[in-house]
Amino acid sequence: MYPSFDSIIETLETGKMYSFPGGVHPDDKKSLSNTSVIKKPSLPDLLIVPLRQHIGSDGICCVEVGDFVLKGQILSQSSSPFSVPVHAPTSGEVVAIAPHVVAHPSGLTEMCISIRPDGKDTWCDLSPIANYSELDKNKLIEAICQAGISGMGGAGFPTHIKTSTSKPVEFLILNGIECEPYITSDDRLMREHAWQIRQGLDILTHLIGPKAIVVAVEDNKPEAFEALNIACQDKHDYRVVSVETKYPAGGEKQLIQVLTGREVPRNGLPADVGVMMFNVGTCYAIADAILHGKPLIERIVTVTGEAVESPSNFRALLGTPVSHLLDEANYNPKKQKAPKVIMGGPMMGFTLSDASIPVVKTTNCLLVPAKKELVDDNAERPCIRCSACADACPASLLPQQIFWHAKAKEYDKAEEYDLFDCIECGACAYVCPSEIPLVHYYRQAKSEIRIQRDEKNKAEKAKQRFEARKERLEREKLEREAKHRKAKEARLAANKAKEQNAVAAENANNAVDSGATEAKDKVAAALARAKAKKAAMQANANADSKPANADEPNNATNDKKAQVAAAIARAKAKKAAQAQNEAQLESADKQVEHPSSPEDDKKAKVAAAIARAKAKKAAQAQNETQDESAAEPSTTDQPSNQSSSPEDEKKAKVAAAIARAKAKKAAQASQSEASSAEKPAGSQGEKQAELPDPETNSELNAEAQKKARIAAAVAKAKAQKAAKNSEGGQPDKSVSEQGAPTQLDEQPDSQSKEQLDEKQARIAAAVAKAKAKKAASHKEYGSNHSSEADAKEQNVNSPKEASTSSVSHQNNSALSTNAEDSDSNLSPADEKKARIAAAVAKAKAKKLAQKGNGDLATSTDTTEQESSKASEQSESSPNAAQATSVQTSSQPTEQDEKRARIAAAVAKAKAKKAAAEQEKGSE
Template identity: 45%
Template structure:
């Protein structure tokens, strides 16, 4: 039995099923040799002219290029470059209509020829000796050669086949009507085609090469046999004329009897098919170095005056080809790219020629009948008989119309080569091929979407697995493996438990259970570390110890423990005052330390005051331990109380006792004692002024940090209360020795001088009162700016400090005037005339002065109470300033009333003093007049001090 190769060499041919015999119409264009066309006005070069991806642009707009220069660089697989068909300028790079039934725009390079048609440098060779397969494949690749039979498959991909190729089949059948491009190419360039076959054979190394040509092309058969006669491995075969014998699978069946499986490619059966036009381009690239920039195109049809095959530059518009061959359009003119069976009607003649363009057909209305209206299928089975792929066109059409894509794939829709034989024989004129093309596009789209969805699902699942793994790792990171303690550690634990049991036989059941639980825990996880809470426990123990000591001290105080002496209490309060001052100074640096220091100081002051019987007055201070503002207020109060307690009772006793001690002594001694009492009163006034100054200077926290209006208001209220209290104490100290002076039985040496001194004292007291009133008025007039603009609490605090300084200055002035009064009183030369009237006038003056002092004290008290009420709600700085202004006005009014009272009492005393002649007075009356004069001076002094206190408040 002959082998397949022997059968092929003997010239045996096989038949494929189906097929038709349409009118050939080839003689219209194959009577004239291949012609040339003039350069077009411009060339449109789509970046994609093959199956595969676009290349990357290498040129820019406005750049000049040479003929054959590469314009794009191939990128991924199945990508081919584009070359310049002629020399010229890149005028534009933009989307242009593509060679497709839809004419969908594709990115294209617009090249305007310069007319010189100048080539770039080419690398020609006379032989392929020394070039390996890779070098030959690279040449084919960079020349941009694609399948020119119609599919446009990249040639270098086929040449680089990984499978063994037994037969290289050259397709020269060209079975479709009207097309004669391959026929004329084989007639005129058979030798170049044979050289291309030899290049491919050197790459693929097949057993033999089979050239298939239909028997209706005798000139082409003769030319190819003549060119291949020197190579016995190239067999040229004439096959019967039948459509579509030019199909790849059909040609393989005819020449080799092999059938390509469904969904497979020819390489699966050891066969590779190349078109004669492709092999010619391979020869040009390898031997002449020319890239694929032109091809043979058949221009034919009844509307063409000179139908023939022409060399068309890639990128030339169809319009340029038609009018170059004498195109005369008719009504409803159709222009078809390709043959009448597999070609498509162009929507416009502005479509460029590409690498797969082999024919441009321009028939008239009688040459190709227009398809009629689609009719219902009559089930004649003519389509099935004509199908070369043995498919069921009728079933496929039904499934396509019903969009049953699974059924279409089941019935091998993709085995259809779209030859159009079924549509050609259909009596109902059903466009079956169009149905199949649409269905194929839909199935491809669905598969693409499915692939995208599967990839997205894979990414999602991979992400989910990754997240779960990370979460598990995080959880395991916080888990410590439970490791059993070694036997040695267990033995140690057991021994320790035994020793504890021996030492504590009286251990209760609860404690035993606790010990067992601890032992079990240590046995279960010997390596587990417990948190170190020693610092927290130490702090808790300290707090408990402090609470215990506090309770013990409180219990001892409640049981009536004997208080210490006043000196120790004063020392304790002084220390508290010093500590409070240090806390106030460090408050801005560390509020926590300041609060602790203040709390300690308050505790010490409280303890000292409890020991002296004043525990009840310190209760409000304890409530301020947690608030820094309250702590500052409490500290100020503590300082004032410490100062008050620091004054020993001996000082007051010194003021009160001298007058009584010398009551029965010599009048001279009594006068000396009165002078001493006045000096001590003056000293007490000075001390009060100094205390007021210290109070002003000891409140830097409020003045230095006036950002908080509440603090400023509280500090001002405290200052006013302290000033009022100091003035009241000074007044009481001054009044006490005066009230005791009437006990003196003896008068000074000269009554006249005493009376004159009393008058002078009253005048000076009146003058001092006027000066104090003027100073208070100036103070009120100088502070409206703060009242008018109370928005800034700092300014309010500064104004309060200025007012306190002025009050201090007025107090000093009053003290100095009182001192001058004491020093000048002995200079009096005259005495009152009637001692009784003088006594009555003095009593009236004392009553009025007492009444004025009482009224001034009540007004000051009301002022303090109103200001404290305002201080309790210091949210509004404007209201606080208004309240301060009202308080100053009230103080001014009280000062004026006190002044009027003093003036009236002074006038009355002076009138009474001048009404009684000195000669009528007896010694006893003289002594009483002197005493009353001293009392008047003391009351005047007291009034001045009260006015000073009002000004301070």
């Protein structure tokens, strides 16, 4: 607990002072230099200005070699708060910026700016601050900093740092204690410049605002005390106090303790105890800088010692070599055993290694001791552990312990003994009987420790940089690895996505292919189903209509066979129709060219009419067949390629239906004819009643009527032609034909009747045979395939027409030829049908022959008359011709029976022949 402000003030008012431990009372030797005023030395030839003249970091040089600088021009800029600039002490040229030995016990070099003065000592532009109290304190502090002011008492602490403190300051102490022997610079400054010191104190008071201002002056400087007292007399709060002379009372801590009784803690600052202390020289510099605008470029240096002839205080420019000041003080080296200049006092000063070392801001004294004036450094003897040093230490240290460890370079142990609390007062050394330069050991130890600390700091910084670099490299490595991993993952993902896309595309293609295949399969399945359905329908139809064919291999074979048979039947029908037309035309021409008799003419007319009707019918059938073929181009035009297309099958079905209808119709007609043929010849009314039913045989009746009309028209035309020929002298077929019905009705004779019966029998047999064949074929193939039905129908019609045309004797060959052609291409079914028809015809012929034996005489005339009537009725009634033919066929004779048997035999032979040819064709 340190004294309070009031107690301190009371103590100060009473003139009592506190004290500090230790201390010595050496001979001050101040009288050597304090009697003369401060002198202004001459300009040295070279000024060497160190960039650092204070505690803290160096400033940054802002001039170059060769620059001409003015007095007070700034040479370096502050690089940190703990640095202050330096200024050119005079005008001149910068001749060097290089390291130079500086004022330090270690003798190390520092960067210095060498200026060669021009001798003019020309000031630069100055910026004094007259009303500093109105200026912002920070600007005032900045001005102090820019003036390059640092502590001039010895430590060299930057002044602007002290003035910018934020701690409350109770006591602002102006240190006028110059306790070290030989030094009188402050004494002379206080004596000569007390007022300016007071001005500086005013500025500091303005900046710091302390509660009390104490001006401490050692009691061995009464002139200085008086001067300051006078200077501060107008300031009641300025207390100018005299302090007992005791060395090292001028030390900061010691003076604070003397004045306030407060002890600055270890590693602490005076501000920690509410005290702020400035040297009188610093205060003078502040006033000079603020009030005159002059930077700190000079200071008062005491050059004393018995080795100089004129010890004095010099207002020396900073950078002035020591040698120059020694010269100014008339240094006499002869008074020295060896050249020795001590910078500072005999207690705290250090011996300079070079006389060219420049004066700096902390240089207050140059002591040039003569022989035996000071203790010889080479007289060091071993420590006797007298502890006199410890008793004299103002810092209450154990100097001998520190000395031992420092000498042994055990700096850590020296630090354990609070080496850095040593103020290097030299009191210990002063009292050491062994004349051990203890302060030198302490300073060396401190320097080594600082170097080690600096190196340790540098090593620590290098380690931190290394760790930072290692961490950065590791981080970058991790980042690269992460980046590569991400890139790899991205590539893998891309490849995977690509593969998936490829698989998806492949699946899509497969799906499309499968879809197409499926569509094709569906189409094929639909076609197959349609074919199967058609086949089933055909099978059902075949099963319904033809159970006997259930043993056939398959429906496809039946379809193919049916299509082939239909194509063949159509081709044969066409061929038969052409042959029929040719035969009819040929027979008609022959009849016209060779009219034998009126009966022949009449028969020829009838035959021609029948032939023309049949030819026309055949032509119509051929047209129908061609139309059907045109509707079925694939089956008609390409019979060989009739595979089993749906259209062909459909057409075949339609043709089969038509064939079945025709077969049914033909069967009904056959039954009607058979029933009429089995009946004996009766009256006309009965025969008319036995005619087929017009409703069931409407198609046949229509065809017959049409044929009859056509035949009548042809016969009429031929009759007209024959009449014209007879009128010309030559018999004409048309005339015979035209007159034939009349002659037949009016002049029948026995011969002609026999011939007519014979012909009628042949016609009846042929017609019966043809009808039988037709009926048989319709019955047999009524339910078969349409193509087969068409073929059979045409084949049946062809023989029928051929047989019908065979009524004419001249047409027998054509009949046989047509029948042969038709039968020659018959299938086994046709053969079977033909055989059946032949059998039926044979039976009918036999039956007719049996019946004809009894009725022949009576029925011949009737037949002839009916036949002639049928010819006449054919012109007026469509059913007359058919009825006539039926009635004619129902009146056989023996010759007819014989012919019928012959025809049956011929048909049978043809059937066999057709069967043989069919087998060859199938092979």
